[in-house]
Amino acid sequence: MSRRARFVLFAISAVGAAGLLAWAFAGLPEFGDYQGRYGRIVAASAVPDRSATEAVAVTVFDYRALDTLGEEFILFVSVFGVLALLRIHRGERERGRAVGEGRRGPGPSESLRLAGRLLVAPVLLLGIYIVSHGHLTPGGGFQGGVVLGTAMFLLFLSAGYLAFKRVRPVSVVEAVEAGGAAGFALIGVGGLLLGAVFLENFISPGKSGLLTGGTIPLSNAAVGLEVAGALIMILSEFLDQRLLVRERSR
């Protein structure tokens, strides 16, 4: 379809869509006056029933944990999707490591090297903090996992591709990712065995301190590992494409 024909088609459908959009927005609840019942029940029961102060984490990892399991597996499967799409195709060869390294051009500047190295440990610590306090303060496995994965990429920025490859053996990252995904599912099975239903919160929530919320901190840790593993796998797959794969010979 030509560009012009596409714009004409878009203009016609946009008018229709704008009408539908206006109709839909007219039916929205008044801003600032949400009457949903579930949110109020969750907010009221998070602290007394689960000893967890973060109502969103209680929703995600306890009351709505089955959805989160599905969400986690979406991420897990998408890693395989990226791996399958970016695998070495016929007619491509993996460059020698030395060549790949040379293609990177001049190495990172001294300031980037220093800043990256200084930041790796604090960022790792921040990630662990965000994962482990997910049931108490804003954060959790998804957010903390991304921060943990970022620490690995600071290493890439400051030390270069080869050091990054050495610290990131693919099999270990794969095992961490799969272990995180399996861990969450196993917590669900634990609810089946020790409680009544799949993903039931079968650990007593406790009273105060870091280890409250029953299974919520465990689920947070499992998801944190899975997300960090998935992020490292996906981003390093793109890095491999840039640095290692030779263009198809024409």
Added chain:
Amino acid sequence: MTALAYGVAAWLLVVGIAGVVTSRNLIHLVVCMSVVQASTYVLLLGIGYRSGAKAPVFADIPTGTRVVDPVVQALTLTDVVVEATVIALLLAIAVQAHKRFGTLDPDRLGAIRG
């Protein structure tokens, strides 16, 4: 003020779709898709808002304080994760399209051959 949050959501949706339609670069197209998806975050969070309410975290406020809806915030988290996976897959497809056709312009991509 009432209409502003919903207006922002609608604006992001429209701008994102316009960007997708007029895009001349697959990477730009993927970024525009993420703008479309950002409108859903604003819409969800806007719907769950209660005037004068606090964030649903009881670490430093007493239980029973008026808070905004935690369920739509959990939905937004799901939304963000799904967006990240969709973008990773679309970018991987863009990399392969560039390898095969030597261009990122959607108009210049040929028919897909097996």
